[in-house]
Amino acid sequence: MPDATEARFSYEGLDRVIHERARLSVLTSLVAHPRGLAFPDLKRLCGLTDGNLSRHLAVLQEADLVALEKGYDHNRPQTLCRLTPSGRARFLDYLAVLEQVVRDAQSAGGKPAGKDTTASGKKASGLAEPA
Amino acid sequence: MPDATEARFSYEGLDRVIHERARLSVLTSLVAHPRGLAFPDLKRLCGLTDGNLSRHLAVLQEADLVALEKGYDHNRPQTLCRLTPSGRARFLDYLAVLEQVVRDAQSAGGKPAGKDTTASGKKASGLAEPA
């Protein structure tokens, strides 16, 4: 058990590439559709504009989180997006941290909090927070 | 797939002010310490630099998510940070959306991640992607 002064709320596992809202949407969509999704479907599912999705996909591809397969369907360009294996792994890691955040918050917010780990210098102003 | 046209993965509840990693750290720390936290404690808990914390606190205060009480303790400046009531409410709303993200991702065959925050042990082995 490490000391109580460690940065236990720093959440370093929240990779910035994944943590962005739009990309989180994309990755969640993709993990929910393991066969992949076409660009327009992804666009609609995530509520993104064309440009936005294009850019975020480029970032995700650059980070080796998704793979883009560009082909043609009925003579129309069709980009199929899928998670890479390492992308899936990294996303699951990220999710585990997210769960930790939720647990940390709920242990005080939704339930009786009894774990005050940083008991330094409280003023105890007699301020009761709203129940 | 009930309705493929709705943007059910857009997660519009992920307020950008809250969703930032550093601020998420701060808010989680604060919700776990309802009596408030002093600047240095917050700094250490979140693993932030002085400048970083200062800036993020200013943003959070501007958004009426936290309240800053500047005073003196033992003749030293001491800023006490607490969640505002509406800040707590908005953070809990945000958390609900986070939980939804986790659920959406896990319902797809992602395993229910345990309490191991460094879940790097399994790679993609147990969850081969369908081609």
Place this chain on the structure above:
DNA sequence: CGCGTGTACTTTGCGATGCAAAGTAGGCAA
């Protein structure tokens, strides 16, 4: 056949923002 319209993306531009290094202020020890 050419022209406009619609889909499927990409590129560009800009305003916002995270981040860290440098700056300020005051207590306290020597």
Place this chain on the structure above:
DNA sequence: TTGCCTACTTTGCATCGCAAAGTACACGCG
């Protein structure tokens, strides 16, 4: 007093999200 330490704040830069504009191609219509 001098110098160091804590407790913040300000500044500057590089990144980034976002949306409007741009490109490419297929199809329908006169």
